[in-house]
Amino acid sequence: xxxxxxxxxxxxxxxxxxxxxxxxxxxxxxxxxxxxxxxxxxxxxxxxxxxxxxxxxxxxxxxxxxxxxxxxxxxxxxxxxxxxxxxxxxxxxxxxxxxxxxxxxxxxxxxxxxxxxxxxxxxxxxxxxx
Amino acid sequence: xxxxxxxxxxxxxxxxxxxxxxxxxxxxxxxxxxxxxxxxxxxxxxxxxxxxxxxxxxxxxxxxxxxxxxxxxxxxxxxxxxxxxxxxxxxxxxxxxxxxxxxxxxxxxxxxxxxxxxxxxxxxxxxxxxxxxxxxxxxxxxxxxxxxxxxxxxxxxxxxxxxxxxxxxxxxxxxxxxxxxxxxxxxxxxxxxxxxxxxxxxxxxxxxxxxxxxxxxxxxxxxxxxxxxxxxxxxxxxxxxxxxxxxxxxxxxxxxxxxxxxxxxxxxxxxxxxxxxxxxxxxxxxxxxxxxxxxxx
Numbered sequence: 001x002x003x004x005x006x007x008x009x010x011x012x013x014x015x016x017x018x019x020x021x022x023x024x025x026x027x028x029x030x031x032x033x034x035x036x037x038x039x040x041x042x043x044x045x046x047x048x049x050x051x052x053x054x055x056x057x058x059x060x061x062x063x064x065x066x067x068x069x070x071x072x073x074x075x076x077x078x079x080x081x082x083x084x085x086x087x088x089x090x091x092x093x094x095x096x097x098x099x100x101x102x103x104x105x106x107x108x109x110x111x112x113x114x115x116x117x118x119x120x121x122x123x124x125x126x127x128x129x130x
Numbered sequence: 131x132x133x134x135x136x137x138x139x140x141x142x143x144x145x146x147x148x149x150x151x152x153x154x155x156x157x158x159x160x161x162x163x164x165x166x167x168x169x170x171x172x173x174x175x176x177x178x179x180x181x182x183x184x185x186x187x188x189x190x191x192x193x194x195x196x197x198x199x200x201x202x203x204x205x206x207x208x209x210x211x212x213x214x215x216x217x218x219x220x221x222x223x224x225x226x227x228x229x230x231x232x233x234x235x236x237x238x239x240x241x242x243x244x245x246x247x248x249x250x251x252x253x254x255x256x257x258x259x260x261x262x263x264x265x266x267x268x269x270x271x272x273x274x275x276x277x278x279x280x281x282x283x284x285x286x287x288x289x290x291x292x293x294x295x296x297x298x299x300x301x302x303x304x305x306x307x308x309x310x311x312x313x314x315x316x317x318x319x320x321x322x323x324x325x326x327x328x329x330x331x332x333x334x335x336x337x338x339x340x341x342x343x344x345x346x347x348x349x350x351x352x353x354x355x356x357x358x359x360x361x362x363x364x365x366x367x368x369x370x371x372x373x374x375x376x377x378x379x380x381x382x383x384x385x386x387x388x389x390x391x392x393x394x395x396x397x398x399x400x401x402x403x404x405x406x407x408x409x410x411x412x413x414x415x416x417x418x419x420x421x422x423x424x425x426x427x
Contacts, residue, residue, distance in 0.1 A: 003225040004265070024234070026338045027282070029275055031233050043274075058309035074310065095194040097334040098230045130224030 016111030152269035173266035191333035295354035
């Protein structure tokens, strides 16, 4: 049964992984981080990715109107590509109040975005379901 | 009891005491008027505050864990201070779920313990929390994060009265197109309850509720219910001494210690309609404040 650290280390075994973190998108706090962070500051990275995640989840256009009690995050993934890397954010669904996502930073030449997306989704589920 | 009181009441703020205790790699419980910080080898292992829902409430009121499973773990492992480990080993909760919920509760309570940064009342060396080790956090990180959260709230809406006063909706303000989370919280604003009570009702962390409430206040949709009442006046009042504090600090059903369960009102989590304030809430709040005061002696 993986905890936060085990999940992050598993994410780091994906080809091209540079860094991984678990981030709360309302407070902007990194609950765990391994590997490198863009710019070298994991806390700043967490705060900035959290802001992006919050905008997406609160967007009336990008996030479908929520039904029921809203335990499911209205967005599943955010994918951002740039010239040398990919950023992949996977929202974690929990039954209790938690507002967290997994953030994986992938090298563009070595990383496989499609594979990473599938694996990260599995890791997010295992993190909270065991 | 051989507990030696290391620090008696001083004017030194809790944050400075925590930094000193971290340098000494101390283990024990530091009490302030707003809550208790538990340290192990200079790291924060748990924080409790009457202003933030307890871990057990977050887990059981949300349905993540059956109340029976929670109490069973406390019965079996409370005395050994291994309740967290017991929850995972018995298969009630995934390790990651426990860590996420525990860290959520820890930083939430820490924000309120450090928000006004009053003097630390007592440090009791060697006192451990019955939850046991889940995931410890450096004192530095906790202090920095609490400061950052204070600034974050201030940037959203620089009026801290929203945090403690009973809140009311402002008529005529539309509520269309709100994000789901914010409209769920707005639906609980009834002119009576405070942010902490709304958080408890929804089984949400109080800080995360405050973020939404300050955004609603900034949008002109929510305001303190009675801004002229001195009790609900702006933030210069020292938190727990304010007359409105007993109602604001309610966390029904939070276990003060293993083997001493408090009778809790029926969980209201998941109920979409506003529910009235539980009639026994002031007593629960009073008991928790008494408990904190006694532990601080």
